[in-house]
Amino acid sequence: MKPIYLDHQATTPVDPRVLEAMLPYFRDDFGNASSSTHVFGFRAEAAVEDARERIAAHLGAMPEEVAFTSGATESNNIAIQGVLGATPEPSNVVTVETEHPSVLEACAAQGVRGGRVVRLSVDAEGLISADQVANAIDESTRLVSVSAANSEIGTLQPLDEIARVCCEKGVVLHCDGAQAVGKVPLRVDETPLDLLSISAHKIYGPKGVGALYIRNRRPKIRLRSLFAGGGQEQGIRPGTLAVPLIVGLARALDLCIEEQQLETKRLLELRGLLHERLTAAFSDVITNGTLEARLPGNLNLSFPNTNGERLLLALPGLAVSSGSACSSSSGEPSHVLLAIGRDKKLARASLRFGLGRGTTREDVLRAAEQVVTAVREQRQG
């Protein structure tokens, strides 16, 4: 029987409509978007600029404010290291302890230069408050970096209020939108972010492409470029543009935005069903993160007196991740689950379910049944 894929926060399959849009740019229109002497180059450039316009429109930005990158890891590094490196003297940065490693480590690099890195702690649901941000900002703070949605427990941070604080204090606000953009409403003309990272493979687009929104007006955000090269993307991310992937990113975002309302409703119902089945089977299940301000397709549960890694071995037909999967090479429990107050044992007894576009009611019922059996067997064994 086909395995059930419930790991859509790790990555998503490319939607066939996205693949269809990309194919001509691998075959016939394969030109270099910087080739300005022939029609192959003109067509590639036109496709990139059309993608840029559509992505900008979805984000509430101007096309010249969108730079293409290889994904959210690169966007986060360009944004954070670019802002913090734009001045010769080190400055302070405020972030959150549950951020993705690409954010935490890019901020840590500023610590090496002598700046102060403040990692805000989260509450039991994974949330920070705008007051915490306000209190952490001092006269040397140049940047605040907060993700819109957490990849493990799906928590949506109160970005509007955080943006208001950053505007008042004149501090640059970067947002890692990798898990949120396309799945929940997020536009820079409604939430005044200065920098926003996005990634295609989280939204049914191809791996290896993303974008960074960089505010161009009131105020213009200045970045130190991390790369030497041919000057593409205003020198911020030089290198030959990945035309088919960029076309795929734009099509993927078009579809997510078009279908967002219906898909949210569908995913909330399916997630509710999964939650109901598992909590009905085990009264001691702990839900990690809030069920209110949360990505619609995400559910993260701890099953006391089990081990998530061993549960995964007992669930070969189910693709989910465990509370230590994020740092599985080190075997360490998830820093996010520890941050919301789970101890190491409980963090290791957790499973993350990521429901997505292909997930059906049948998948959810089968997955719940398999998890119930695996948890029972492990507890008895």
Ligand SMILES: Cc1ncc(COP(=O)(O)O)c(C=O)c1O
């Ligand atoms: C919140 C968040 N930020 C950044 C990334 C990195 O994205 P990419 O794989 O596009 O580099 C991920 C992916 O795991 C993520 O979930």
